Amino acid sequence: xxxxxxxxxxxxxxxxxxxxxxxxxxxxxxxxxxxxxxxxxxxxxxxxxxxxxxxxxxxxxxxxxxxxxxxxxxxxxxxxxxxxxxxxxxxxxxxxxxxxxxxxxxxxxxxxxxxxxxxxxxxxxxxxxxxxxxxxxxxxxxxxxxxxxxxxxxxxxxxxxxxxxxxxxxxxxxxxxxxxxxxxxxxxxxxxxxxxxxxxxxxxxxxxxxxxxxxxxxxxxxxxxxxxxxxxxxxxxxxxxxxxxxxxxxxxxxxxxxxxxxxxxxxxxxxxxxxxxxxxxxxxxxxxxxxxxxxxxxxxxxxxxxxxxxxxxxxxxxxxxxxxxxxxxxxxxxxxxxxxxxxxxxxxxxxxxxxxxxxxxxxxxxxxxxxxxxxxxxxxxxxxxxxxxxxxxxxxxxxxxxxxxxxxxxxxxxxxxxxxxxxxxxxxxxxxxxxxxxxxxxxxxxxxxxxxxxxxxxxxxxxxxxxxxxxxxxxxxxxxxxxxxxxxxxxxxxxxxxxxxxxxxxxxxxxxxxxxxxxxxxxxxxxxxxxxxxxxxxxxxxxxxxxxxxxxxxxxxxxxxxxxxxxxxxxxxxxxxxxxxxxxxxxxxxxxxxxxxxxxxxxxxxxxxxxxxxxxxxxxxxxxxxxxxxxxxxxxxxxxxxxxxxxxxxxxxxxxxxxxxxxxxxxxxxxxxxxxxxxxxxxxxxxxxxxxxxxxxxxxxxxxxxxxxxxxxxxxxxxxxxxxxxxxxxxxxxxxxxxxxxxxxxxxxxxxxxxxxxxxxxxxxxxxxxxxxxxxxxxxxxxxxxxxxxxxxxxxxxxxxxxxxxxxxxxxxxxxxxxxxxxxxxxxxxxxxxxxxxxxxxxxxxxxxxxxxxxxxxxxxxxxxxxxxxxxxxxxxx
Amino acid sequence: xxxxxxxxxxxxxxxxxxxxxxxxxxxxxxxxxxxxxxxxxxxxxxxxxxxxxxxxxxxxxxxxxxxxxxxxxxxxxxxxxxxxxxxxxxxxxxxxxxxxxxxxxxxxx
Numbered sequence: 011x012x013x014x015x016x017x018x019x020x021x022x023x024x025x026x027x028x029x030x031x032x033x034x035x036x037x038x039x040x041x042x043x044x045x046x047x048x049x050x051x052x053x054x055x056x057x058x059x060x061x062x063x064x065x066x067x068x069x070x071x072x073x074x075x076x077x078x079x080x081x082x083x084x085x086x087x088x089x090x091x092x093x094x095x096x097x098x099x100x101x102x103x104x105x106x107x108x109x110x111x112x113x114x115x116x117x118x119x120x121x122x123x124x125x126x127x128x129x130x131x132x133x134x135x136x137x138x139x140x141x142x143x144x145x146x147x148x149x150x151x152x153x154x155x156x157x158x159x160x161x162x163x164x165x166x167x168x169x170x171x172x173x174x175x176x177x178x179x180x181x182x183x184x185x186x187x188x189x190x191x192x193x194x195x196x197x198x199x200x201x202x203x204x205x206x207x208x209x210x211x212x213x214x215x216x217x218x219x220x221x222x223x224x225x226x227x228x229x230x231x232x233x234x235x236x237x238x239x240x241x242x243x244x245x246x247x248x249x250x251x252x253x254x255x256x257x258x259x260x261x262x263x264x265x266x267x268x269x270x271x272x273x274x275x276x277x278x279x280x281x282x283x284x285x286x287x288x289x290x291x292x293x294x295x296x297x298x299x300x301x302x303x304x305x306x307x308x309x310x311x312x313x314x315x316x317x318x319x320x321x322x323x324x325x326x327x328x329x330x331x332x333x334x335x336x337x338x339x340x341x342x343x344x345x346x347x348x349x350x351x352x353x354x355x356x357x358x359x360x361x362x363x364x365x366x367x368x369x370x371x372x373x374x375x376x377x378x379x380x381x382x383x384x385x386x387x388x389x390x391x392x393x394x395x396x397x398x399x400x401x402x403x404x405x406x407x408x409x410x411x412x413x414x415x416x417x418x419x420x421x422x423x424x425x426x427x428x429x430x431x432x433x434x435x436x437x438x439x440x441x442x443x444x445x446x447x448x449x450x451x452x453x454x455x456x457x458x459x460x461x462x463x464x465x466x467x468x469x470x471x472x473x474x475x476x477x478x479x480x481x482x483x484x485x486x487x488x489x490x491x492x493x494x495x496x497x498x499x500x501x502x503x504x505x506x507x508x509x510x511x512x513x514x515x516x517x518x519x520x521x522x523x524x525x526x527x528x529x530x531x532x533x534x535x536x537x538x539x540x541x542x543x544x545x546x547x548x549x550x551x552x553x554x555x556x557x558x559x560x561x562x563x564x565x566x567x568x569x570x571x572x573x574x575x576x577x578x579x580x581x582x583x584x585x586x587x588x589x590x591x592x593x594x595x596x597x598x599x600x601x602x603x604x605x606x607x608x609x610x611x612x613x614x615x616x617x618x619x620x621x622x623x624x625x626x627x628x629x630x631x632x633x634x635x636x637x638x639x640x641x642x643x644x645x646x647x648x649x650x651x652x653x654x655x656x657x658x659x660x661x662x663x664x665x666x667x668x669x670x671x672x673x674x675x676x677x678x679x680x681x682x683x684x685x686x687x688x689x690x691x692x693x694x695x696x697x698x699x700x701x702x703x704x705x706x707x708x709x710x711x712x713x714x715x716x717x718x719x720x721x722x723x724x725x726x727x728x729x730x731x732x733x734x735x736x737x738x739x740x741x742x743x744x745x746x747x748x749x750x751x752x753x754x755x756x757x758x759x760x761x762x763x764x765x766x767x768x769x770x771x772x773x774x775x776x777x778x779x780x781x782x783x784x785x786x787x788x789x790x791x792x793x794x795x796x797x798x799x800x801x802x803x804x805x806x807x808x809x810x811x812x813x814x815x816x817x818x819x820x821x822x823x824x825x826x827x828x829x830x831x832x833x834x835x836x837x838x839x840x841x842x843x844x845x846x847x848x849x850x851x852x853x854x855x856x857x858x859x860x861x862x863x864x865x866x867x868x869x870x871x872x873x874x875x876x877x878x879x880x881x882x883x884x885x886x887x888x
Numbered sequence: 889x890x891x892x893x894x895x896x897x898x899x900x901x902x903x904x905x906x907x908x909x910x911x912x913x914x915x916x917x918x919x920x921x922x923x924x925x926x927x928x929x930x931x932x933x934x935x936x937x938x939x940x941x942x943x944x945x946x947x948x949x950x951x952x953x954x955x956x957x958x959x960x961x962x963x964x965x966x967x968x969x970x971x972x973x974x975x976x977x978x979x980x981x982x983x984x985x986x987x988x989x990x991x992x993x994x995x996x997x
Contacts, residue, residue: 034962038914038963039914039933064934066934066935071934078941
């Protein structure tokens with residue numbers, strides 16, 4: 011078999027030579043035969059005629075001899091060459107068809123690859139479908155005492171619920187301490203997930219006992235980088251933030267839970283040390299749970315059990331019953347999280363685009379096969395077999411699809427790179443996204459099927475050889491296209507409908523982005539550079555921190571290009587890092603319970619100069635200044651809506667407040683010295699959240715942000731230089747601009763907007779081209795009829811309106827279907843739109859109007875050509 | 889003159905027989921066929937060449953382009969061992985067939 015294939019290949023390569031030799035051989039024969047005839051006395055002409063007739067025609071014999079030599083590969087090759095010739099002879103068709111294929115295959119592959127990687131592919135844990143995610147009511151972080159209760163009471167889970175929180179550690183080896191992402195986990199965490207160590211062992215209950223040694227588990231990458239992958243790493247100690255830990259095990263490569271981390275520490279000792287006040291019921295945490303359902307237990311059953319436990323807890327803790335409850339969802343839902351609606355929209359959009367591209371491809375092939383019907387009829391008439399015609403058509407389509415598939419894959423890879431670079435960093439499993447071969451072949455197959463159905467079947471029908479194969483009566487070209495033109499009309503209606511859906515989606519997203527851009531975030535986000543530094547460890551007592559913040563600000567202000575600088579615990583858009591309840595003099599717990607909610611706000615320690623740097627306007631009172639020190643009167647500044655809410659109609663300046671519940675206060679009473687403008691602390695698209703600012707010297711924090719108002723880009727080491735000038739052991743990280751943060755925060759919407767707009771634009775274009783084709787074909791088909799009408803006195807306007815009406819009907823039906831479809835699919839956009847409903851009637855109306863105009867234009871051009879028909883010529887033409 | 893159309897499948901046999909006598913080119917084969925049958929057998933030269941190439945594809949003859957007079961080149965065919973083998977078996981078959989045919993046709997009741 012292989013041998014024969016090689017022989018065929020060799021034969022193919024030697025084709026030209028063989029062909030030439032056959033010609034030579036037959037010419038030689040002819041000459042000899044002519045001589046023979048002449049030697050018998052025939053005239054030269056007679057001799058030649060006799061020789062040729064004996065040979066049965068020179069060309070025919072050459073062909074027949076060649077055919078003997080030809081293998082199946084030669085046949086394919088001939089069909090391919092013919093196909094290429096056909097494609098080159100009609101570049102317009104080829105380019106259009108290829109563009110459609112590339113568009114369809116490329117975008118489908120890219121977007122489905124992302125959707126598959128993020129949405130469909132199961133989590134990388136064994137039996138991941140049994141894993142559930144646990145949080146407090148409304149998805150808030152779990153309060154440790156609650157978790158402790160769940161752990162004691164819940165029976166739905168195998169090995170009990172586990173919990174963990176993302177953190178960071180400073181590794182103190184080498185000259186400069188380095189910061190690594192870490193995760194603090196309960197001792198059963200890894201067992202719940204079902205992972206095991208590649209070196210050493212993972213945590214167990216014994217490690218969590220109060221008297222146990224401090225242990226750590228490290229990631230595979232950390233192991234490779236810090237220990238060169240040596241098995242001796244197990245048992246070594248690493249010196250972290252506060253203390254040293256013994257490495258007991260290494261995780262498998264690629265292990266990841268939520269965010270990637272390098273060092274895993276035990277949570278129980280941290281709770282025992284009341285780290286971050288975790289023993290209190292009043293602190294907000296970033297602790298979240300994960301649990302493995304016992305076999306046979308459903309999510310609903312587990313949820314019901316947890317609700318019962320929470321309700322029991324609520325009775326026991328009558329204090330803040332309003333906030334008790336449990337969120338229990340499959341882990342997959344949580345990991346995919348916010349990105350799911352975006353991907354659903356993208357996948358929907360791309361499906362519609364694939365649909366529209368295939369419809370266009372279909373129309374294109376349909377037109378072409380009708381146009382080529384004549385060619386096929388002739389070929390059938392001179393003896394071309396049905397199979398050879400089908401083979402030729404198949405080769406032509408295959409050529410198109412293969413070229414389109416290759417170009418489509420390249421385009422897909424490019425689109426994928428573009429989309430991934432636009433995507434937010436927090437999108438789960440972004441690094442796992444590859445162009446998916448399965449998706450690529452699926453899209454190619456889909457286009458193949460489409461090409462087959464619409465390219466070959468009508469061609470065979472039109473050639474009149476699909477049925478009995480013998481009806482060679484030359485039928486009127488027009489009669490046979492009747493069914494084709496009604497199919498074309500239906501396809502165009504579908505196109506317009508799809509364009510309507512995509513365009514209304516894009517309209518909603520554009521309006522969303524415009525509305526978001528118009529929102530006043532409460533500060534000036536331009537030219538703000540930010541980075542973090544961390545003052546951790548026993549060598550940083552509060553007094554030293556208090557001096558350090560000001561020293562850093564001082565040094566930053568001296569950096570060329572820096573206008574102003576400040577240090578703060580958190581920054582706008584990034585969110586409130588510290589949320590707490592506060593009390594007001596004279597208001598008891600009973601009062602707030604009757605109101606239904608304890609006063610609460612984001613607590614934000616900042617240096618003097620913070621408001622000036624961010625350009626947050628002062629409403630009343632004063633900003634913080636250098637006179638606010640650790641020894642001076644404790645003060646606070648409020649955002650204006652907070653001031654209005656709790657001191658309505660009063661002047662809040664001089665009033666007092668204190669953190670914590672009335673029964674459980676935290677820190678000193680603070681006097682309000684100023685009111686500043688509201689700020690979008692949690693994000694531009696979120697509700698304005700109340701904030702209480704306090705001087706950071708009065709409330710020192712460990713890890714803080716430095717922020718600088720700049721006149722232009724700063725050197726990469728701007729903060730490092732300033733900080734390390736003061737202390738070389740302070741780790742600096744997370745250098746970004748606030749602009750970047752804001753862009754990332756809106757990236758889901760931006761991707762949806764870009765994709766919907768580009769696809770919408772393409773869809774409108776395709777729909778317009780489709781409609782143009784329908785009308786132009788109609789005009790061509792009805793030339794005679796128009797001739798008759800005009801001869802009988804129809805005016806140009808009447809002819810024009812005849813076709814415009816026809817086009818308008820198609821357009822209106824299409825737009826109508828599209829609007830219904832847009833209404834039905836609106837829900838998928840609901841979580842992405844902002845400041846507008848996803849069924850916004852104005853948008854739908856605008857889209858309908860725009861499409862009507864575009865479609866009318868698309869009809870007008872061919873319709874006008876109908877009015878230029880000369881009746882006498884049209885009537886004579888057939 | 890009584891010219892007989894070639895029976896289906898006999899052309900291959902005739903070509904192989906002629907080539908058994910020595911290498912020859914296409915026209916030579918056609919000419920030889922005419923002479924040997926005393927002009928009793930005719931074949932369209934048009935079917936001779938496809939037959940020759942088919943035989944070559946099947947490995948029963950091999951060919952070589954050789955220079956001939958007048959600056960032309962001619963393809964000269966030579967019978968191969970496979971070709972001889974086929975010739976022998978088919979000659980036997982053919983003779984047996986011809987004998988049977990003659991017996992039947994000459995038989996008088």
